[in-house]
Amino acid sequence: MLSHRKYLLIIDDAPIDEQLVQYFDKFDFDIIQYSSLSQLENESEPPAALLVNCSLIQEDPSLIDNLYRRYLVPLLVISDEPNENACVKMLEAGADDFLLKPLHPRELHARISAISRRVSRSAKDNEQEKEVLLFANWRLYPASRQVLDSNTREELQLSAGEYDLLLAFVRQPQRVLGREFLLQLTKNADLSPFDRRIDVQISRLRQKIETDAKKPALIKTIRNGGYLFTSRVMTLKEANESKA
Template identity: 55%
Template structure:
């Protein structure tokens, strides 16, 4: 834990000194607020947010607000076990519900368990992220980003990205100008409209080693355009 780690505890009652002493052993301070109106943007996220049910029941909508605003374990503290309110709290965003008196070691273990679960999910998402690799480029569909072999991001307009993604999805196939017009929302193009050709030219200048002698996006006379690169579908963990 970092020295500035802290638990944010919303409660009218004073914090149990035993709880404070325990967490100080781990360089975690407890910052107490006596009302939920004190919820504000934070420069440093707390290790966890604890909210007394006695405060929350007066402003039940605050649970959803805090859940959406702060990506940190959110634990509600009840005076007495109430199964129905416990279920409701968990459904509305609480990560856990505990009953006073709080046992320091149990609270710490539960906070760590939530952190492990969230970290594991984030790692799994990163590992499962699809990457489309072609030539010296990598395209990430989930974030609409394209990177070169040095991991420098390529700046593309929305239309340029849509064109590139269409080509990558159908390599070694001739795509007509009409089809590409629909992809880029230019469905009103007439036979003499050159907007698609202009976008193709701009895209070539960004991804081709020699834009004047294109090798990735070839013009097929009287038919359309052909994407010549082989495309590998990978997971980020495989790179």
């Protein structure tokens, strides 16, 4: 199997429709078929999606959970005949979809793509929920838009504009950010880059995060350039917070 090609793994004892093979070949998908679950031991690389005939798991729906633990990919149950009870049973056990044979190539492709997008979005959201940005004596949580004191865990009260500015600095440390960029960020793109309102917002932000706002160490003014966030930023996941 070529490394650049993905593959669908079908567990079914009936022959695969050649139209299915030809259709997915156009999208650089191979189709691998096994007649029993025991043959899965032969597969080391995860497939793009897993299709299992209902008859192979109907007596023990917990096998769906076992398959998910092995392959974190879309899992679709296929059936040779209409069976509402089996459909409900499989979906309740965790299957992503239940399809009646014969499988229609375009529909199958669309369903796999839709499930993959949903899984991808969910994974991305979960990653963001776990993300913690550490700098100086502060902890910033992008998912909840919270900033906490690392020592006291008290929440820093910021306006929406102040938070957006701080997040921009924390995401791009040791980099000069111009006034025009910051104005766009705070939804004031119609203002002139020489407008002093952005300076006022940064002054307020300094008063809240700097040890000495009159001698700022975190947010430096760069003459004719903009502002520079000087702190080192560490990105952690919530599960690793205890190591911070």
